[in-house]
Amino acid sequence: MKxxxxxxxxxQSGFTxxxxxxxxxxxxTHDSFVAYPTPRNLNYWWTFGAMLALCLVVQIVxxxxxxxxxxxxxxxxxASVQRIERDIPYGWLIQNMHAVxxxxxxxxxxxxxxxxxxYGSYKAPRELLWILGCLIYALMVATAFLGYTLxxxxxxxxxxxxxxxxxxxxxxxxxxxxxxxxxxxxxxQPTLNRFxxxxxxxxxxxxxxxxxxxxxxxxxGQNNPTGVDVKKKEDTVPFTPHATLKDLFATSLFVILxxxxxxxxxxxxxxxxxxxxANPLQTPPEIVPEWYLLPFYAILRAxxxxxxxxxxxxxxxxxxxxxxxxxxxxxxxxxxxVRSMRYRPIARQFFIIFVVVCVVLGWCGGxxxxxxxxxxxxxxxxxxxxxxxxxxxxVTSQGAAQWDEAEQAARASLTEQGAGxxxxxxxxxxxxxxxxxIGGAVQTRTVTAHSVDELEAQINxxxxxxxxxxxxxxVERRIPFTFTVTTLSQIMTAxxxxxxxxxxxxxxxxxxxxRVPDTIAKxxxxxxxxxxx
Amino acid sequence: xxxAQAGAAHAEQETTRRDFIYIAAGSVAAVGAAATxxxxxxxxxxxxxxxxxxxxxxxxxxIEIGQQIKAMWQGKPVFVRHRTAAEIASxxxxxxxxxxxxxxxxxxxxxxxxxxxxxxxxxxxxNCTHLGCVPTFVEGSSFGGWFCPCHGSxxxxxxxxxxxxxxxxxxxxxxxxxxxxxxxxG
Numbered sequence: 247m248k249x250x251x252x253x254x255x256x257x258q259s260g261f262t263x264x265x266x267x268x269x270x271x272x273x274x275t276h277d278s279f280v281a282y283p284t285p286r287n288l289n290y291w292w293t294f295g296a297m298l299a300l301c302l303v304v305q306i307v308x309x310x311x312x313x314x315x316x317x318x319x320x321x322x323x324x325a326s327v328q329r330i331e332r333d334i335p336y337g338w339l340i341q342n343m344h345a346v347x348x349x350x351x352x353x354x355x356x357x358x359x360x361x362x363x364x365y366g367s368y369k370a371p372r373e374l375l376w377i378l379g380c381l382i383y384a385l386m387v388a389t390a391f392l393g394y395t396l397x398x399x400x401x402x403x404x405x406x407x408x409x410x411x412x413x414x415x416x417x418x419x420x421x422x423x424x425x426x427x428x429x430x431x432x433x434x435q436p437t438l439n440r441f442x443x444x445x446x447x448x449x450x451x452x453x454x455x456x457x458x459x460x461x462x463x464x465x466x467g468q469n470n471p472t473g474v475d476v477k478k479k480e481d482t483v484p485f486t487p488h489a490t491l492k493d494l495f496a497t498s499l500f501v502i503l504x505x506x507x508x509x510x511x512x513x514x515x516x517x518x519x520x521x522x523x524a525n526p527l528q529t530p531p532e533i534v535p536e537w538y539l540l541p542f543y544a545i546l547r548a549x550x551x552x553x554x555x556x557x558x559x560x561x562x563x564x565x566x567x568x569x570x571x572x573x574x575x576x577x578x579x580x581x582x583x584v585r586s587m588r589y590r591p592i593a594r595q596f597f598i599i600f601v602v603v604c605v606v607l608g609w610c611g612g613x614x615x616x617x618x619x620x621x622x623x624x625x626x627x628x629x630x631x632x633x634x635x636x637x638x639x640x641v642t643s644q645g646a647a648q649w650d651e652a653e654q655a656a657r658a659s660l661t662e663q664g665a666g667x668x669x670x671x672x673x674x675x676x677x678x679x680x681x682x683x684i685g686g687a688v689q690t691r692t693v694t695a696h697s698v699d700e701l702e703a704q705i706n707x708x709x710x711x712x713x714x715x716x717x718x719x720x721v722e723r724r725i726p727f728t729f730t731v732t733t734l735s736q737i738m739t740a741x742x743x744x745x746x747x748x749x750x751x752x753x754x755x756x757x758x759x760x761r762v763p764d765t766i767a768k769x770x771x772x773x774x775x776x777x778x779x
Numbered sequence: 780x781x782x783a784q785a786g787a788a789h790a791e792q793e794t795t796r797r798d799f800i801y802i803a804a805g806s807v808a809a810v811g812a813a814a815t816x817x818x819x820x821x822x823x824x825x826x827x828x829x830x831x832x833x834x835x836x837x838x839x840x841x842i843e844i845g846q847q848i849k850a851m852w853q854g855k856p857v858f859v860r861h862r863t864a865a866e867i868a869s870x871x872x873x874x875x876x877x878x879x880x881x882x883x884x885x886x887x888x889x890x891x892x893x894x895x896x897x898x899x900x901x902x903x904x905x906n907c908t909h910l911g912c913v914p915t916f917v918e919g920s921s922f923g924g925w926f927c928p929c930h931g932s933x934x935x936x937x938x939x940x941x942x943x944x945x946x947x948x949x950x951x952x953x954x955x956x957x958x959x960x961x962x963x964x965g
Contacts, residue, residue, distance in 0.1 A: 404912065407910075407911045407912075408910045408911060408912075408929075411910050411911040412910070425824065425825060426823050426824055427823070429823055429824070429825055429826070429829065430825045430826075430829045430853065430854055431825070431853035431854055431855055432853065432854035432855040433854075434829075434854040436825070436826065436829060440823065526851070526854065526855070526856060526913075527849050527851075527856050527905075527913060528913060529912035529913045529914075529927075529928060529929060531928045531929075532928070532929065533910075533912065533929055547930075550944055557946060558944065558946070559909070559946060615930060616930075616931055671872070672872075672874075672875045699921070702921045706921075
């Protein structure tokens with residue numbers, strides 16, 4: 247429901263009266279940020295919008311300055327960023343503000359989004375408000391990815407290579423899209439040039455969508471921690487000074503954290519490899535995105551198996567896009583009519599697990615996917631024959647199709663001659679050599695290891711030790727199920743999607759909401775103005 | 780009079796001149812919009828000078844047996860490997876091993892014009908078919924070939940995928956022998 251009906255703005259001077267008749271911009275500002283009624287029970291989780299607005303301004307202002315000194319050329323990009331850091335007056339400060347600013351932007355947006363999830367701010371009548379927010383987030387991800395390429399370090403180059411390769415996984419059009427985006431066969435000058443152009447453009451698109459986001463917010467009115475609609479004027483306080491000062495205080499704390507990073511650990515959130523200039527001939531030992539994209543990277547890599555006709559690579563790509571795409575339809579997935587999880591005792595527990603899952607996914611994204619989390623024992627048994635008399639005979643078959651028969655026949659013939667063990671080495675489609683050993687002592691050895699690589703090394707070690715004199719190796723490998731980072735990512739990815747696709751839709755229909763306290767359900771405060779919420 | 784006629788025609792749901800003009804104008808506008816968008820989308824495709832870099836010539840005399848160089852072709856690295864007799868033998872022996880992407884060593888040596896290659900020279904695109912990293916030679920490989928440090932794909936001495944997440948063998952770069960001692964890639 248709308249409470250702010252008529253504008254309460256009254257121009258005080260002759261000039262503002264003149265202006266108000268022609269361009270009522272002061273009236274708009276007054277109605278939006280001064281008189282705008284805001285629920286009196288908003289808590290500090292509602293202050294992140296202000297921080298995000300600040301972040302966008304900081305990124306645009308510092309970015310415009312950086313663009314005055316940055317050179318989008320493969321030979322000069324890396325050096326120009328170093329020059330900004332060292333030679334440009336206050337370049338170090340502005341460059342650090344921009345780089346750290348990206349991380350702070352994402353930190354704030356994640357808290358802002360979790361706030362929306364917890365208090366049901368995406369439900370009617372705020373669906374479009376939420377979708378516009380999701381759109382802003384998607385644009386932020388794209389902008390951050392493009393911007394990360396610009397310093398042209400190793401991680402910039404290889405991150406861009408991996409992500410554009412991912413697009414190549416799309417069926418039919420994938421390869422054309424990949425070449426179209428890169429402007430060539432590989433990440434090179436055309437790519438850097440266009441990424442710079444688009445990185446400059448997108449923040450202004452974001453600013454435009456932010457304007458729509460705020461418009462939609464002011465039309466539907468703010469949600470509040472109880473999720474109960476504001477019912478009358480007494481439930482609200484004017485935006486200024488109440489919300490303004492509260493936002494200012496919270497933003498000050500945020501700026502202090504921002505400053506701590508800028509001045510004391512500007513590179514703590516980046517990757518050391520990005521201080522190595524891009525080299526298309528050498529891949530860094532591991533390629534990881536910035537911390538704020540790690541959960542999606544974990545989802546991408548969780549798919550190491552094919553799903554029917556969809557191969558693992560494409561499945562990962564689809565899941566990664568779906569994990570953001572699903573947020574757009576959330577208003578229609580959550581069937582509960584209760585907004586705030588304060589009054590949804592079961593949903594709240596699933597929500598807390600969801601937050602933990604997102605953090606764990608982030609951790610997984612930064613780990614080597616093959617890393618074994620639960621120690622397992624890999625073992626192999628090797629059999630061979632020591633001594634004895636080796637006999638050899640050629641094997642030939644009519645064609646490749648008859649090879650198995652010929653092999654069986656050769657083995658049988660050797661066994662008839664008294665060979666204890668036989669082996670066949672194929673040299674071509676229809677020829678090979680069968681060897682057998684008569685007599686000799688059968689030797690057995692078992693090796694154990696903690697990983698596949700270690701096991702193979704052990705087997706190779708034994709092979710070398712025993713040498714060529716005993717070629718009758720039979721290696722029986724026992725590879726147990728191993729719980730790796732990938733396994734963990736798979737479980738976490740499953741929860742991520744289950745939360746939206748199964749838990750929220752079903753829980754909303756079955757859950758009994760908690761009772762709304764009388765202090766909320768019934769107005770206890772009279773008509774008079776109380777202090778800040 | 781004319782208005783009255785138009786009104787009557789409209790009431791009878793007949794097609795009027797105005798309907799025709801709307802549809803015609805709309806169609807022309809749609810074609811115009813598409814024709815305008817086209818160049819703005821197409822400009823992002825590889826430029827003529829980028830496409831002109833599509834061939835690279837490599838002199839083979841400088842590469843000793845057991846050595847490999849990385850040549851740049853269309854901005855991408857290409858392995859030009861001078862294989863040892865042991866590597867060739869191992870590659871040919873494994874033609875019938877259990878392969879994820881079955882291909883014989885001889886098939887991987889075929890030149891772009893369809894003629895057979897020479898076993899000692901293996902010309903491969905140096906990007907892992909998983910996500911495009913550049914594999915290292917021998918270091919870490921259990922098959923004596925290439926090993927990708929990113930996600931652990933392991934290739935043999937013919938560049939065939941033997942273990943790990945990569946879906947395909949290392950792609951063979953299209954090449955032809957210009958003479959006994961030089962090749963052209965692309």
